[in-house]
Amino acid sequence: MLAAMGMSSIEDLFEDIPAEVRMTEALPLPPPQSEEEILADARRLLGANVALGDRVSFLGAGLYRNYVPASVFQLVTRGEFLTAYTPYQPEVSQGMLQAMWEFQTLISELVGLPVANLSLYDGSTAAAEALTCSVRVHNRKATQKDTVYVSELTPPDRLSVMYNYCQGADITINLLRHHSDGTLDLDAVSAAVGSCGVYVEQPNPLGILDGGLSELKEILGENTALIVAVQPVSLGLVEAPGHYGADIVVGEGQPLGSPITGGGPIYGIFACSKAYLRLMPGRIVGRSIDVDGKVAYCLTLSTREQHIRRHRATSNICTNETLIALMGAMHMALLGPEGLHSLAVRNMTACLLAKQKLGEIGSIALPHSNNHHFNEFVIELPGSSQDCLAHLDTVGIVGGFDLSAWYPERKNWLLATFTDQTSAKQIELLVAHLAVWASAQGVSA
Amino acid sequence: MSNLFEHKGAKGQGYSQPAPILPESSISLPPSLARKNHARWPRLSEPEMVRHYTWLSKRNFGIDTGFYPLGSCTMKHNPRVNEVIAQLPGIADIHPHQPEHHIQGLLAIFHEMQYMLEVCSGMDQVTLQPVAGAQGEFTAVRCVQEYFRLRGESQRTKVIVPDSAHGTNPASAAVCGFEIVEIPSREDGRIDLDALRAVADETTAVMMITNPNTLGLFEPDIVEASAIVHDVGGQMYYDGANFNAILGITSPGLMGFDAVHFNLHKTFSQPHGGGGPGSGPIGVKSHLAEFLPGPLVKKRPPLGDESQMAIDDMWYGWYQPTRSIGKVQQWHGNAGAVIRCWAYYRRYGRGLRTMSEHAVLNANYLRHAIHKATKEAGVDSMVRDGAEAKVAKHEFTLSLQPAKESHGISAMDVAKGLLDKGYMAPTVYFPLVVPECMMVEPTETESKETLDTFATHFAEVLQVDAETLHAAPITTPVRRVDEVYAARNLCLRHPYDDE
């Protein structure tokens, strides 16, 4: 090949790189490996990890270990999907374009809003982009300019993403108070009237289903975006936010279609009402026709996006999470409406049984037990959750999430999670070990 | 065939589920919470669902289907063992909140990737958290922004980008709140130092640039450009989308950059999945390291009991940078993508340089072959280089401006003609500075035969008359799609019968 180009050495191809910037030494890295060696090393290293399935796990806190049907994995690794890129040539990308247009429809129906994009990076970036979007749409009429309100329960890592995305637009994020039973203080919400957006979660970060959220739109009025983050599986039982006035719905799509995978790749859901369409972030597929009048799909409303609008784009996102959204679409297509309902029932009843059983242990408390919960709830322990989790770990139980990581003063709060993968036996095991540990705390105290 | 919502087949669910742990009647949601109507999702059996998506897949073109010379996207082969690895429970079934002693193997791989990217880029510290190139840009510019705030240099409100820059560069800087200053490129597509000097001043925060640039050319004046920006107190940012050209040969560190993002999915072959996922780690010099989003992975010798679980006598732990900007993704980034890219890197190890050499060889050979084939076919007057250069790097640009002027054939026409030949078309109309631009990137994983055949087919397309080409493609699942119709008659979801 070099000879054909009239060159004698590969060096000739790099003659344009000045000597002063050349690397002079070989990279200090190990030698190349064969496929077998790489796989063996991967098995050794990843095998040293504790996979949740190796233990009895009650860890969730935003990511949920649901069953993903086998056909999802089989189909999503078809090379035509897996190894394609952004469908800028629609004539040879109809498969992914149609699948994403169907994804938009599935999400739209799920959350009760007419528009959905084909994914953002994760739930936290979807939430952050929803806030900046609400300011773009409402700032002109807002009496509290450049201001949004966010539930004070929002996990700090999610809040941190919001701050990072909002600070460039000089957006002030205020926090919304909650009652001691874990529900939103609706009286305090009046402070948010006239702001650009209000962000709440349903279920909230403590697993509480808060019926009061259905009153928010009436309090806020038309000039403030109501942004609701959801656990999508819960919507098999719980009202779709679009039906109680939400303007934007976001969420971690992961429980539909994707394993947890260390927190990524997963996908962020973003749906909205038509008023937000032209200022929303992310890609959208539209149904169109080809020159013969045949149904055909293509990316549309691209003039919002960075490759056209550059620094005036509604978002900087380019590569997104399409393939994981496709897994979500496949899972939804398999479930159907009744399947989603059953899945939600399984998740919710697992949580319910756990609440009943744990409620029988005298030495622990369930501070928010008067609420309905989805997937998870807070257990107040007679000692620190850190100690409790360390103890449970020694008996092969991943006991949940230490809430002092979110709320530093809550040293004794444990967030325990129950999904469709939780069995009655596992709950009994947790109850037994927690009871023993908790009573030992009583003795030493 | 129909869309998912038009299937009128079997009722029921595509997979059976176990009974709930308690009867459904034990749930009693009040009206304020209970869902009233089901989502109008389709009801498909598993075979129907499998056929639907198999049918869709056949209407999609991936690297597995054929040559995919999409410039700036580095569409190299995606080895399948990487998919096998990413499905292992030691990554697929890991929760980001598990304690360190549960994830020593994962942290060891993270650490190895941080280190590999550090030595390849000449940066001091890498974070794997950003999940795509654009998010890497955003993260790095945020770090620089905080760095300047801390130094009391908040007057630095501007970010300089060349007009040939990818759209995410200005968009990411704008999300951070910076004002964008665009500078024109020279005739030959390279950076115009005079234009840079004219705008660089005490209000400059960052200059963002990729090298090789978006025309696939190495910027010989890069050190000078770095000096100009550093002299006014600004920072240099390297867009690593084109990293595939320079591994083991030069590095952003040697060129004087302070921060860089890697498009890990491009350079290290995370499958692009029809638009994502990606992974966009960033590397920075030491003065920016404490601003990075946390946590980072650090290693040390194990203490006490830790030695039982240590990997190769090392203990891996999270480290929170002291002045961290916070998080840009809630978890630890696209860990699954990082694992696949680790597997790709391990194929080359210290020989990563050969990867870049082959990528550059393939690009130059293809450029040569296209010129040769078009000359032999007598159509060389229809196409010219997007920019004059003796050698390109991992990609090159062509301009179809002559074809447009002489025959009324646009870059898009040629792209559609190539689709009919069974190829994915190269990137068209980017970078914007080349008229009727076509940007071609073959990557290192294509054979000489593929490149030769593509060149021949390219020349054949140029011999097709304009009218026929305007009508292309004709062999694809649909013919030219009306994008204007799509935008004017917005149909963003299935129109149900009652709507």
Ligand SMILES: Cc1ncc(COP(=O)(O)O)c(C=O)c1O
């Ligand atoms: C030159 C360049 N910079 C930045 C990006 C953005 O990267 P990503 O799509 O991963 O966000 C891309 C590719 O899409 C690119 O080609």
